[in-house]
Amino acid sequence: MPSAHPMVPLPCSVRRIQRETHDTFSVELSPGHEFPFVAGQFNMLYWFGVGEVAISISGDPTKPGRLTHTIRSVGSVTQGLQKLKPGDVLGVRGPFGKGWPVETAAGGDLMFVAGGVGLAPLRPAIYYVLANRKRYGRVVLLYGARTPADILYKQELERWRARFDLQVHVTVDHGTGGWQGRVGVVTSLISKPDFDPGSTTVMICGPEVMMRFTEAELEKRELPPQNIYISVERNMKCALGLCGHCQFGPTFICKDGPVFPYESLRRFLAIREV
Amino acid sequence: MNGEPATTGRQFVIEREHFDQLFELLARKGYRVVGPRIRDGAIVYDQVNSAADLPAGWTEEQEGGKYRLKRREDEALFGYAVGPHSWKKFLHPPNVRLWQAMRKEGSLEVQEEKQEVPKTAFIGARSCELHAIAVQDRVFMNGPYLDTSYRLRRDSVFIVAVNCGCAGGTCFCVSMNTGPKATSGFDLVLTEALEEGRHYFVAESGTETGAAVLAELSQRPAEDREIRSAEEVVARTAGQMGRTMDVSDIKGLLYANYEHPRWDNVAARCLTCGNCTSVCPTCFCTTVEDVTDLSGQKAERWQKWDSCFTMDFSYIHGGSVRSTPKARYRQWMTHKLATWIDQFGTSGCVGCGRCITWCPVAIDITEEVRAIRESDFRRTKRDRHGDTGTDSG
Numbered sequence: 001m002p003s004a005h006p007m008v009p010l011p012c013s014v015r016r017i018q019r020e021t022h023d024t025f026s027v028e029l030s031p032g033h034e035f036p037f038v039a040g041q042f043n044m045l046y047w048f049g050v051g052e053v054a055i056s057i058s059g060d061p062t063k064p065g066r067l068t069h070t071i072r073s074v075g076s077v078t079q080g081l082q083k084l085k086p087g088d089v090l091g092v093r094g095p096f097g098k099g100w101p102v103e104t105a106a107g108g109d110l111m112f113v114a115g116g117v118g119l120a121p122l123r124p125a126i127y128y129v130l131a132n133r134k135r136y137g138r139v140v141l142l143y144g145a146r147t148p149a150d151i152l153y154k155q156e157l158e159r160w161r162a163r164f165d166l167q168v169h170v171t172v173d174h175g176t177g178g179w180q181g182r183v184g185v186v187t188s189l190i191s192k193p194d195f196d197p198g199s200t201t202v203m204i205c206g207p208e209v210m211m212r213f214t215e216a217e218l219e220k221r222e223l224p225p226q227n228i229y230i231s232v233e234r235n236m237k238c239a240l241g242l243c244g245h246c247q248f249g250p251t252f253i254c255k256d257g258p259v260f261p262y263e264s265l266r267r268f269l270a271i272r273e274v
Numbered sequence: 275m276n277g278e279p280a281t282t283g284r285q286f287v288i289e290r291e292h293f294d295q296l297f298e299l300l301a302r303k304g305y306r307v308v309g310p311r312i313r314d315g316a317i318v319y320d321q322v323n324s325a326a327d328l329p330a331g332w333t334e335e336q337e338g339g340k341y342r343l344k345r346r347e348d349e350a351l352f353g354y355a356v357g358p359h360s361w362k363k364f365l366h367p368p369n370v371r372l373w374q375a376m377r378k379e380g381s382l383e384v385q386e387e388k389q390e391v392p393k394t395a396f397i398g399a400r401s402c403e404l405h406a407i408a409v410q411d412r413v414f415m416n417g418p419y420l421d422t423s424y425r426l427r428r429d430s431v432f433i434v435a436v437n438c439g440c441a442g443g444t445c446f447c448v449s450m451n452t453g454p455k456a457t458s459g460f461d462l463v464l465t466e467a468l469e470e471g472r473h474y475f476v477a478e479s480g481t482e483t484g485a486a487v488l489a490e491l492s493q494r495p496a497e498d499r500e501i502r503s504a505e506e507v508v509a510r511t512a513g514q515m516g517r518t519m520d521v522s523d524i525k526g527l528l529y530a531n532y533e534h535p536r537w538d539n540v541a542a543r544c545l546t547c548g549n550c551t552s553v554c555p556t557c558f559c560t561t562v563e564d565v566t567d568l569s570g571q572k573a574e575r576w577q578k579w580d581s582c583f584t585m586d587f588s589y590i591h592g593g594s595v596r597s598t599p600k601a602r603y604r605q606w607m608t609h610k611l612a613t614w615i616d617q618f619g620t621s622g623c624v625g626c627g628r629c630i631t632w633c634p635v636a637i638d639i640t641e642e643v644r645a646i647r648e649s650d651f652r653r654t655k656r657d658r659h660g661d662t663g664t665d666s667g
């Protein structure tokens with residue numbers, strides 16, 4: 001158990017800050033001991049005097065000595081976190097939640113579909129699969145960003161693209177600054193790779209509309225909906241299933257998710273303001 | 275435990291003039307005693323030192339959006355239904371400090387709060403309230419994470435229940451199968467009887483601790499006629515329910531009716547004030563507030579009651595998920611009566627009627643359910659398609 005009491009943050013110092021894009025950065029923490037987690041889990045990060053937010057772990061689950069998060073600054077707390085520097089101390093509660101079904105997906109093909117900062121919660125699953133590459137069939141990553149400047153982990157994507165055992169397709173909504181690649185929404189990439197719909201597990205992370213459209217597109221390609229998993233965000237205070245904030249229909253995103261089989265949420269995703 | 279367990283399951287009579295002994299005994303045993311007393315025109319739960327602090331001779335009138343104290347014709351101590359308070363304020367207090375943190379050059383020290391929990395005796399908990407406590411027990415003690423401070427408080431409580439001698443105008447425990455007779459979840463249970471100039475309590479223990487307390491009071495075994503009187507009190511109350519709710523397939527009903535037009539209707543009346551959530555004995559939602567002192571070196575985190583009727587409750591970057599009053603009322607009621615069942619294996623409503631009485635615009639959960647049931651989306655859909663299959667609703 002990383003922290004003595006799940007409501008009490010564990011102090012961790014910042015080892016490294018990596019600027020990813022103009023508004024997104026990665027923070028590597030030194031938890032002081034191993035911090036085992038499952039791909040798709042998240043932590044509650046507390047910065048003294050600033051506040052606490054839910055952030056997925058974006059690092060490698062096969063290297064539990066390092067604890068990395070990728071944060072997009074959007075509001076009061078995440079903008080405050082943008083000022084972090086090495087040596088600063090954050091409070092960490094976690095890891096929380098259910099992760100990606102990387103184990104049940106073994107033996108079949110795998111497709112990751114990411115939109116924007118949604119690539120961050122998927123990255124640990126990609127690391128895990130690459131570390132256990134023999135156990136999976138074809139592996140595909142489809143990634144959509146707003147503009148070329150918003151693409152996360154550029155060098156890593158290049159390295160991955162150079163591998164023969166991983167197909168990487170990237171698209172942007174607006175092709176600025178001499179972008180030579182594809183322009184269009186991420187769903188338009190689904191026709192690109194070759195995959196066997198019956199044996200493919202799909203893990204999607206991005207804005208809710210993007211996940212809905214992706215699912216619809218996959219269904220058109222006759223992928224069984226029960227093979228589709230998504231990660232969902234809701235306001236969250238405790239992350240323990242006690243504060244009530246993250247309810248979505250009958251589920252608590254923090255303890256029943258954040259990763260869910262699409263089927264279990266389908267009917268609620270179709271209703272506005274659940 | 276030096277009481278006589280022989281008292282468990284048997285009924286005893288405590289005369290009114292000996293009733294004060296209960297307060298003295300509990301105080302001697304180190305309990306802070308809390309119970310009903312009159313304050314600001316309502317019967318609330320607070321510290322009570324003797325039977326003299328109880329609302330003797332008082333009852334109340336309750337209706338949608340209305341609560342008024344009224345004199346009784348007798349001197350009953352428990353001759354009222356339930357007021358704006360519930361025991362939740364003791365077991366799940368509105369403000370709890372979770373931890374304190376200190377910042378010292380480049381380091382952070384976080385100290386978990388050591389909860390000081392006094393042994394507390396509840397006097398006069400009603401059957402619906404015992405059910406509400408059992409509901410919160412499931413929320414705070416049965417999930418993957420235990421709420422340790424709730425657990426501490428829960429374990430330090432001695433509960434004296436009272437079978438209801440009169441129902442309030444907004445009560446519907448009979449529909450919810452949560453009363454008016456207390457069947458479990460108490461240490462002692464009393465039925466207050468006033469007849470032919472006599473005033474006494476029929477008492478029964480529910481735990482060994484309760485039996486030990488009972489054994490130390492002036493009591494004697496109840497006679498059959500006294501036991502019958504006590505049973506009549508409860509039976510009479512059961513026949514006085516101010517409200518009813520048809521709960522057959524209530525989960526299916528609400529799951530199928532997220533898009534029912536009634537939600538717009540109720541939203542046009544709802545002020546989203548959140549009164550219903552704060553008076554409800556099962557509503558458990560909280561938020562946290564981090565406060566930093568002036569030096570900027572000390573911080574504290576407080577857990578506070580929150581309400582799903584606020585905009586902040588569902589805020590995520592870009593806006594609130596439930597921005598309309600319709601979505602917020604729907605969330606509250608659907609949670610109480612439907613999703614709660616999937617989450618905790620029980621209804622989130624115990625039929626106490628508080629949300630009806632304390633709603634400033636008299637919105638009535640039983641009426642809202644009735645309206646939805648009357649034009650159940652599933653049935654109207656079938657009607658539209660000319661399906662004449664029988665319907666259980």
Ligand SMILES: Cc1cc2nc3c(=O)[nH]c(=O)nc-3n(C[C@H](O)[C@H](O)[C@H](O)COP(=O)(O)OP(=O)(O)OC[C@H]3O[C@@H](n4cnc5c(N)ncnc54)[C@H](O)[C@@H]3O)c2cc1C
Nearest residue numbers: 053054055056071072075076077078233234235258590591
């Ligand atoms: C399980 C989970 C995993 C997440 N993983 C990441 C991640 O890897 N990287 C990342 O950049 N962001 C992630 N988020 C979103 C991140 O929590 C929000 O962007 C952040 O809370 C915004 O806080 P703020 O104070 O900067 O914004 P403000 O807009 O000022 O928000 C105020 C408050 O509202 C709440 N809030 C606002 N947006 C969200 C949100 N999307 N989810 C939950 N609570 C919110 C928070 O309590 C926040 O402090 C995740 C959210 C969840 C629930």
Ligand code: SF4
Nearest residue numbers: 544545547548550633
């Ligand atoms: S139902 Fe009544 S008490 Fe509840 S939020 Fe609406 S107006 Fe307030």
Ligand code: SF4
Nearest residue numbers: 554623624626627629
């Ligand atoms: S929903 Fe209303 S009637 Fe039901 S337990 Fe809560 S306050 Fe009482």
